[in-house]
Amino acid sequence: MPSRGIRITIATLLVASLTFVILDLRGGDGPLSSARAAASAVVGVLQKGANALVSPLSGASDSFSTWRDQVSQIAELKEEKARLSEELSATLSDRARARALDELLRVSSAGRYRITPAEVISVGPAQDFAWTVGIDAGSLDGIEKDMTVINGDGLVGRILKVNPTTSTVLLVVDTSSSVGGRVATTEEIGIVSGTGRQDSMEFQLLDPLAELVIGDALVTFGSRGGRPYAPGIPIGEVMDITGSAGQLARVATIRPFVDVSQLSVVGVIVRPPRDDPRDSVLPPRGGTAADESNDESEVAIDANAETDDEATVDDGEDASDADSSDSNDADADSANGNEN
Amino acid sequence: MIIRQLVVIGSLLLAAVVLQTTVLSRLGLPGATPDLVVVTVVAVALALGPGPGALTGFLGGALLDIATPSDAIVGLASIVLVGVGLVVGVSLDRDEFNIWVTSLVAGAACGAAALATALLSAVLGSERIIWDVVPGVTLTTVLYGLILGRVMIPLVGLLSRRLVPEAYQD
Numbered sequence: 001m002p003s004r005g006i007r008i009t010i011a012t013l014l015v016a017s018l019t020f021v022i023l024d025l026r027g028g029d030g031p032l033s034s035a036r037a038a039a040s041a042v043v044g045v046l047q048k049g050a051n052a053l054v055s056p057l058s059g060a061s062d063s064f065s066t067w068r069d070q071v072s073q074i075a076e077l078k079e080e081k082a083r084l085s086e087e088l089s090a091t092l093s094d095r096a097r098a099r100a101l102d103e104l105l106r107v108s109s110a111g112r113y114r115i116t117p118a119e120v121i122s123v124g125p126a127q128d129f130a131w132t133v134g135i136d137a138g139s140l141d142g143i144e145k146d147m148t149v150i151n152g153d154g155l156v157g158r159i160l161k162v163n164p165t166t167s168t169v170l171l172v173v174d175t176s177s178s179v180g181g182r183v184a185t186t187e188e189i190g191i192v193s194g195t196g197r198q199d200s201m202e203f204q205l206l207d208p209l210a211e212l213v214i215g216d217a218l219v220t221f222g223s224r225g226g227r228p229y230a231p232g233i234p235i236g237e238v239m240d241i242t243g244s245a246g247q248l249a250r251v252a253t254i255r256p257f258v259d260v261s262q263l264s265v266v267g268v269i270v271r272p273p274r275d276d277p278r279d280s281v282l283p284p285r286g287g288t289a290a291d292e293s294n295d296e297s298e299v300a301i302d303a304n305a306e307t308d309d310e311a312t313v314d315d316g317e318d319a320s321d322a323d324s325s326d327s328n329d330a331d332a333d334s335a336n337g338n339e340n
Numbered sequence: 341m342i343i344r345q346l347v348v349i350g351s352l353l354l355a356a357v358v359l360q361t362t363v364l365s366r367l368g369l370p371g372a373t374p375d376l377v378v379v380t381v382v383a384v385a386l387a388l389g390p391g392p393g394a395l396t397g398f399l400g401g402a403l404l405d406i407a408t409p410s411d412a413i414v415g416l417a418s419i420v421l422v423g424v425g426l427v428v429g430v431s432l433d434r435d436e437f438n439i440w441v442t443s444l445v446a447g448a449a450c451g452a453a454a455l456a457t458a459l460l461s462a463v464l465g466s467e468r469i470i471w472d473v474v475p476g477v478t479l480t481t482v483l484y485g486l487i488l489g490r491v492m493i494p495l496v497g498l499l500s501r502r503l504v505p506e507a508y509q510d
Contacts, residue, residue, distance in 0.1 A: 005391065006389075006390050006391045006394075006426075009391050009394060009395065010390075010394050010422065010426055013394055013395065013397075013398040013418070013422045014419060014422055016398065016415075016418070017398065017401070017402075017415045017416075017418035017419040017422060018415065018419070019415070020402065020405075020414045020415025020418065021413055021414065021415035021416060021419070021464070022415075023414070023415075024413050024414040024415060025413060025464065032406070032414055035406055036406045036407075036414075039402075039403060039406040039407045040406070040407055040408045042354070043354070043357060043358060043361075043403070043407040043408060044407075044408055046354065046358040047358055047361060047362045047408070050358050050359065050362040050363065051362050054362060054363050054366075121362060121408075122361035122362050122365070122407075122408055122409045123361060123362075123365040123366050123373075123409055124361070124365065124409040124410055124411065124412075125360065125361075125365055125372070125373035125375065126365070126371065126372050126373045126477060127372045127373060127375065127454040127457065127458075127477050127481060128410070128411075128412050128457070128468075129458070129466075129468040129469050129470060129473075130410070130411045130412060130468055132409045132410065132411045133409055134361070134408035134409035160411060161408075161411075163408065166408045167408075168408055168409055168410070168411060170411065174468070175467055175468045175470075176467070176468065195470075196468055196470050196473075197470070261368055262368075
């Protein structure tokens with residue numbers, strides 16, 4: 001039996017822990033938020049340092065390829081590796097980072113999002129079942145709660161907590177995440193919810209009679225003011241549909257475009273675009289991507305022409321889409337209202 | 341002596357939390373993330389006894405829950421880890437067992453902590469727990485805990501013998 005002193009210590013520690021639990025469950029900005037800011041400041045600096053040391057060693061440098069050109073990229077990387085074998089691994093990692101930033105810039109210019117780039121510096125443990133990551137940008141960099149986080153492949157998540165120099169991102173695959181989604185090229189909307197597994201999400205159409213095909217791509221519908229989610233960001237594609245048209249429990253399984261286990265450079269959308277970018281941000285594939293006839297999305301159109309000629313299908317509906325998207329905004333807000 | 345113990349415990353925990361969130365969680369290992377913080381609590385409880393062990397658990401849990409990437413209920417990990425520090429500190433003596441037995445204890449503590457955290461957060465209303473993944477996560481965390489324990493327990497033992505020799509004069 002432990003001594004009296006130890007028993008008192010244990011009791012004190014347990015009472016303190018329980019106080020934390022109660023304070024946290026009560027919600028709001030209690031004394032915990034200042035403790036959180038202080039702890040995150042100290043730990044954040046160390047995480048940033050550790051991350052800088054580790055990132056050239058980890059497999060992260062292979063992770064920036066988009067799913068469509070992975071094969072060609074592997075060949076390219078092998079060639080590069082042979083040519084640059086004498087160069088330091090740090091150089092390779094810088095290069096990969098530059099490529100990720102290029103991808104991010106492509107997406108943000110296609111959708112005309114104004115972004116603040118950031119790097120993922122920490123990841124929550126798997127046994128918490130929470131899909132959250134820490135990034136090295138905070139309120140000092142203009143980050144606010146509920147801003148959208150993207151990378152070169154599409155939607156990553158949204159800002160959950162903000163500290164002065166770091167923030168926590170809730171990834172789209174987390175069970176507490178739900179996003180208003182729209183089927184690309186159509187007007188069908190629904191809710192994409194995380195399942196807690198990294199490679200699948202669920203999509204529930206609001207209209208049970210709506211047509212949905214395997215391979216359809218989803219983009220975000222967008223909330224009012226672009227928070228928590230800005231419009232037009234690629235989410236994922238339909239892998240499987242359970243239930244037939246007309247059934248209430250008609251759920252589609254979605255594979256996210258973003259590989260959440262391989263995140264490195266991300267962008268926080270600090271200002272959403274004035275107009276919904278529609279489907280212009282989607283990667284070109286099987287003719288699902290539509291191009292837009294404005295100057296700023298030329299980067300995206302070029303990418304389309306390069307990889308897939310079929311992809312440049314003009315959907316010709318942009319003018320009418322822009323009108324109808326306003327009236328749909330109200331619906332989207334009710335769909336997004338469940339998120340918080 | 342208490343100040344020196346606190347400094348040793350604090351720096352060990354800071355290192356453990358940073359390593360766990362930046363390196364271990366990004367290795368992409370199957371199942372759980374290697375739980376370096378639990379192993380550190382076990383190692384301190386073995387080296388310095390139940391009081392320091394429980395304190396390490398409390399501080400480590402609080403740091404894990406409050407620092408950046410976490411969205412867990414703050415205080416939950418502290419409750420679990422205070423338990424780990426206490427039980428290990430009371431039931432085991434540092435000189436009694438060989439290193440593999442104590443490493444196994446570290447692994448078991450990781451498994452128990454993972455299960456207890458899942459149960460407690462489910463009770464407190466978290467909807468994140470995927471129960472059919474829990475057995476796999478528990479088994480892998482036991483394995484990773486055993487490996488980490490084999491490294492951390494001698495290391496923490498050495499450090500505390502060097503830096504807090506007073507605790508060994510009995």
